[in-house]
Amino acid sequence: MRALLVVNPAATTTSARTRDVLSHALASDLKLEVATTEYRGHARDLARKAAEDGQTELVIALGGDGTVNEIVNGLLHHGPDPTALPRLAVVPGGSTNVFARALGLPNDVVEATGALLHALRERSERTVGLGLAAGVPGTEDSEVPARWFTFCAGYGFDAGVIGRVEQHREQGKRSTHPLYVRQVLRQFLNEPHRRRGTIALERPGEETVEDLVLATVCNTAPWTYLGNRPLYAVPGTSFDTGLDLLGLARLTLTSATRYGTQLLTSTPDRGPHGKHAVSLHDLTDFTLHSQVPLPLQMDGDHLGLRTSVQFTGVRRALRVIV
Template structure:
């Protein structure tokens, strides 16, 4: 079995020793080629190369951003004709970022040593699981995209990282609280549309999920759309208020793991498409990566598009 191991030396929680240990462990049993990312977009280029050169699997040791890039490189544009996932390299992950949402949603341990053992067992069994993905603006997203307040938080976190701050769970929490409480942070109002429902007007922040959970507070799962998963349609979570008291109650329900409900919330866990329309440019993020300002976003999904190195559901 030919495996391409892609490592991100700039990921938050990777070390040279850990990367070498992972490469040596895989190389003891499989034919492994190690590639290190050198610039933004490089992981996607390597994913596309793995397809062209006929690799059986691609393992990413890095954060969610690197995994997203590799998935997009393997699959190509969502507008292209779909390919049989079995004809493409399967995607595996050994967590190395701060959140590692995609790996954890697949049941992969956040501990790199445990994750490596899981990965080796799955490779030995030649096991693959086929999952569905969301897409927008010509790119695939693995677990979540959003417009409004959550994207503002992602933008502010990226600004902090560029100043040398690590993206820890505590810093995410403080940045989120600061964004809600700071009067100068006012996300634009937009409209959300889904099939067979009147438009939801006055949305202040909205998430489109491909699975749940799509984020974590430390080890605690945050399930905005508890019944959305890799085998069904998209989940939408659209809030029409940024009022602190109203969202503290909603946030408490999310932290407690109870069904998220509120008068200012529209939620659906299985839709075919979602459209966000804003009169002025609004912040947008995808898989925790800040995309920029957009006035219109259309989200779709495709069933059974990518094979991953993970235990089959229910196994």
């Protein structure tokens, strides 16, 4: 099997030694080419070329969720075609590795490499659904390119947190869980719309849900991890169904404390809930509009400000080695 290993050397737990050990282990079973990313978007470009060359059968990501997202967007540049596109495999090398862990893969590089080799020998794979976000026709964001995401997207509050974290990373700080916690607190203190949100959720044939402060879109469960603790925004979310959504219409100190506690104690069967919480399951098409530009993130990557975003859940979009 011809394979491409894409390595992000800037990922939190990735090193040259990790790359060498992994490539040596994989080379015994695969016709392996190794490429190291050199700029933002490079993994996407490499994956697109692999999808277009007609010879590469497998693309392996060594990096974090951002690297995986870029590779997925490269593979699906011309749209989903699970039977024709190269398969995807992931060896976690980031700080959180939500996509890999949601697939049931070990969060340790050595263990994940062993699991990948075993899956390749057993020809073990699954086809997963993905989310797609695009600009809304007729709005100022209509020309924004569509982008795929693997495990989550966020509009409003959590995207603002991601933006703050990225600013610190650009200053040379490492992406750690304490850094995220500090930025959550700062985002809360500086959130101008936490008492009355500006987001409206529109679905075909349904009433509009208005005045949301944030909207978190999930493609799998858990939503993310705090250290080794899984956090479930919408329990029951699955790679095998459409998209799920958690919306919050108020983030006062009292409600934020309550929802934060519910999130920290969430389980596969129970997530944040209450008077100002909206949970929706298995959505295929919906649109989020805001009265003011709000930050948007996908798979932990801050994408700037948007006034509207159209979401689509695409079932059985990509084959993954597991």
